[in-house]
Amino acid sequence: MPNILVTGGAGYIGSHVVRDLAEHGFCPVILDNLSEGHREACPGMTLVEASIADPAALATVFTRHRIEAVMHFSAFAYVGESVTDPAKYYQNNVGATLTLLEAMRQHGVRTFLFSSSCATYGNPVYTPIDEAHPQNPVNPYGRTKLMVEQILEDYRRAYGVRYIALRYFNAAGAHPDGTIGESHRIETHLIPLVLQAIKGTRPSVSLFGTDYDTPDGTCVRDYIHVCDLARAHRAALELLLNGGEPACINLGVEQGHSVREIIALCEEVAGKKAPVIEAERRPGDPPSLVAKAAKAKKVLSFMPDYTDMREIIKTAWQWENKRRY
Ligand code: UFG
Numbered sequence: 460m461p462n463i464l465v466t467g468g469a470g471y472i473g474s475h476v477v478r479d480l481a482e483h484g485f486c487p488v489i490l491d492n493l494s495e496g497h498r499e500a501c502p503g504m505t506l507v508e509a510s511i512a513d514p515a516a517l518a519t520v521f522t523r524h525r526i527e528a529v530m531h532f533s534a535f536a537y538v539g540e541s542v543t544d545p546a547k548y549y550q551n552n553v554g555a556t557l558t559l560l561e562a563m564r565q566h567g568v569r570t571f572l573f574s575s576s577c578a579t580y581g582n583p584v585y586t587p588i589d590e591a592h593p594q595n596p597v598n599p600y601g602r603t604k605l606m607v608e609q610i611l612e613d614y615r616r617a618y619g620v621r622y623i624a625l626r627y628f629n630a631a632g633a634h635p636d637g638t639i640g641e642s643h644r645i646e647t648h649l650i651p652l653v654l655q656a657i658k659g660t661r662p663s664v665s666l667f668g669t670d671y672d673t674p675d676g677t678c679v680r681d682y683i684h685v686c687d688l689a690r691a692h693r694a695a696l697e698l699l700l701n702g703g704e705p706a707c708i709n710l711g712v713e714q715g716h717s718v719r720e721i722i723a724l725c726e727e728v729a730g731k732k733a734p735v736i737e738a739e740r741r742p743g744d745p746p747s748l749v750a751k752a753a754k755a756k757k758v759l760s761f762m763p764d765y766t767d768m769r770e771i772i773k774t775a776w777q778w779e780n781k782r783r784y
Pocket of ligand 1: 741
């Protein structure tokens with residue numbers, strides 16, 4: 460079984476990828492410092508508790524396990540925090556990624572899957588957004604993801620690194636078996652916040668901005684189920700291991716849902732109203748982000764299984780009610 464190093468494999472998206480890899484003939488080796496990740500998210504898996512910024516720990520992992528490829532999820536992902544503390548973001552998301560890439564170079568590992576983001580596009584100049592859309596990120600978080608994409612392209616030319624950067628739109632939902640799901644140190648994402656407000660574990664949820672130039676005045680996003688993301692990562696990994704070409708690929712459902720629609724669907728799924736407070740716009744939020752996902756279909760033969768937003772929210776609601784961490 461090929462050993463795949465998964466950095467951030469105890470985090471939200473990483474843990475779903477690790478589960479999917481293990482179920483499909485790969486042997487994931489998780490490297491996670493558990494600053495955001497959870498040990499409970501990866502029971503029975505090989506977990507090395509260390510940082511990607513630690514060259515000695517990386518050397519040990521690459522020496523002990525014959526690593527065939529690296530999937531890189533460990534990054535900070537709070538847009539607001541990236542504005543107030545950019546040093547943290549550049550040091551970790553860019554600096555520590557360079558340390559990881561250097562360890563790969565020293566150990567002759569050239570296959571790299573990168574967790575990128577639609578945040579690299581910035582404010583859309585047209586929609587839906589395809590991979591050729593200009594990349595002008597509007598916050599440090601998005602810039603760190605774009606910088607790593609650019610570094611990877613330089614490393615491809617110079618050192619033959621073979622990478623696929625997957626630009627996700629909005630990751631959502633939880634594993635349908637209810638054992639793993641979203642659990643952040645500080646929750647900033649819409650769906651868990653609405654569900655927690657419905658459940659009563661937080662007093663209310665704020666709706667950021669009702670005066671956008673969108674059909675109902677609230678922001679539109681393209682939500683993709685985390686298990687679909689995991690499947691797409693495996694498809695990209697298999698492609699690279701079989702000699703496929705480096706690429707940057709969007710992962711989305713090609714459906715836009717407004718914040719109001721999401722709140723209404725959460726209420727429908729939970730059978731209860733959400734206490735919502737209409738608030739000012741959140742700085743840095745583009746009005747609408749919807750993917751064009753033709754490249755994922757063509758290059759990865761990937762189509763999302765979850766195309767009904769209700770079904771995505773049902774898995775998140777199940778998790779919210781029985782969360783283990
Ligand atoms: N929103 C609210 N109230 C909240 C939280 C969010 O109204 O309490 C709105 C936001 O303003 C936005 C929408 O709900 O319009 C979705 O917000 P999320 O915070 O759930 O997600 P983002 O769209 O901000 O996601 C962005 C990028 C991703 C990136 C992620 C990092 O689209 O690529 O931030 O967390 F990975």
